[in-house]
Amino acid sequence: MNFHDSHCHLDPMRYGADLHDVLVRARAAGVTGMTVIGTRAVDSEAAADLADREPGIVAAAGIHPNDVAEADADEWDRITRLVVSGRVAAIGETGLDWYRDHSPRELQREYFDRHIRLAQKLALPLVVHTRESIRDTLDALREALMRGPLVIVLHSFTGTVAEASEAVELGCSLGFAGMVTFRSAANLREVVKGVPSDRLLIETDSPFLSPEPLRGRRNEPANVVHTARCLAIARGEPLEKIAADTTANARRIFLRR
Numbered sequence: 266m267n268f269h270d271s272h273c274h275l276d277p278m279r280y281g282a283d284l285h286d287v288l289v290r291a292r293a294a295g296v297t298g299m300t301v302i303g304t305r306a307v308d309s310e311a312a313a314d315l316a317d318r319e320p321g322i323v324a325a326a327g328i329h330p331n332d333v334a335e336a337d338a339d340e341w342d343r344i345t346r347l348v349v350s351g352r353v354a355a356i357g358e359t360g361l362d363w364y365r366d367h368s369p370r371e372l373q374r375e376y377f378d379r380h381i382r383l384a385q386k387l388a389l390p391l392v393v394h395t396r397e398s399i400r401d402t403l404d405a406l407r408e409a410l411m412r413g414p415l416v417i418v419l420h421s422f423t424g425t426v427a428e429a430s431e432a433v434e435l436g437c438s439l440g441f442a443g444m445v446t447f448r449s450a451a452n453l454r455e456v457v458k459g460v461p462s463d464r465l466l467i468e469t470d471s472p473f474l475s476p477e478p479l480r481g482r483r484n485e486p487a488n489v490v491h492t493a494r495c496l497a498i499a500r501g502e503p504l505e506k507i508a509a510d511t512t513a514n515a516r517r518i519f520l521r522r
Contacts, residue, residue, distance in 0.1 A: 268297070270299045270468055271300050274471060275301045278307075299486050301322055301324050302358050303358075304328065325355035325392050329358055333376040349387070385412065406435055418518065422440060426455060439465065443475050
C-alpha cells in the first residue's frame with residue numbers, strides 16, 4: 266500500500282538532523298508521497314528545496330493566519346516569487362484562526378484573500394486552515410468561487426457533519442489528521458463516514474497532532490498510517506481502499522502541474 270501525507274511541516278527548524286531518518290521511516294511505512302506545507306517565507310522556501318531534491322515530495326507556500334501580523338511586504342513578495350517560479354504545487358497554508366487571534370481578524374481576512382486570488386490566478390490548489398472560524402471561512406470561499414474556479418483543501422478538518430456537507434458542496438476536499446483517532450473524537454469519526462471517497466485526504470500535520478497510540482510524541486509522516494487505519498474502521502472499508510483513495514486524491518490535487 267502507498268500513502269500520501271497531504272499536510273506536514275518538515276522544515277529543518279523543526280526536525281534538524283533527524284529529517285533524513287524521518288523520511289526513511291516514512292517510506293518504510295509506505296508513505297511515498299508528502300505535501301510539505303509552508304507557514305512563512307523561510308519554511309516555504311525550505312519546503313521547495315526539499316521537494317527539489319526528494320522524490321515523492323511536493324511543496325506549498327504561504328503565510329499562516331497566526332503569523333500575518335509579523336509579515337511585511339517583502340515576505341509576501343518572497344511567497345509570490347516562489348509560487349510564480351513553479352517550484353510549489355499549492356498555496357498555503359492560509360485561512361482564518363479565531364481561536365488564537367495572534368493576528369487581527371481583518372488582517373487575516375486580507376491575507377486569506379491574497380492567497381485565494383493568487384491560487385485562482387495561477388490555477389493552484391489552496392490549503393486552508395480554519396479554527397473556530399468555519400462559517401467565515403466557508404463564506405469567503407463561496408464568494409471567491411463566484412469569481413472563478415478554485416481547488417480547495419480544508420486541512421485537519423474538525424467541523425460538523427453539516428459543515429462537511431457544505432464544504433463538499435463547494436468542491437472542497439477534507440483532510441483528516443491525528444485528532445480523528447482520539448477517544449474523544451467520536452463525532453469527528455461520524456463526519457468521516459459521510460465524506461465522499463473522492464474528497465477524502467489523510468495527513469499528519471507533523472510535527473503536531475500525533476495520533477493514538479503516539480500522543481505526546483513528536484509527529485512524523487510515517488504515523489499517517491494510524492489515521493488511515495482509523496478512517497478505514499470508521500467507514501467500514503478495507504485499509505487498502507483508504508490508502509488507494511486518499512493517495513489518488515492527493516495526487517490529483519497536488520500533482521496537477
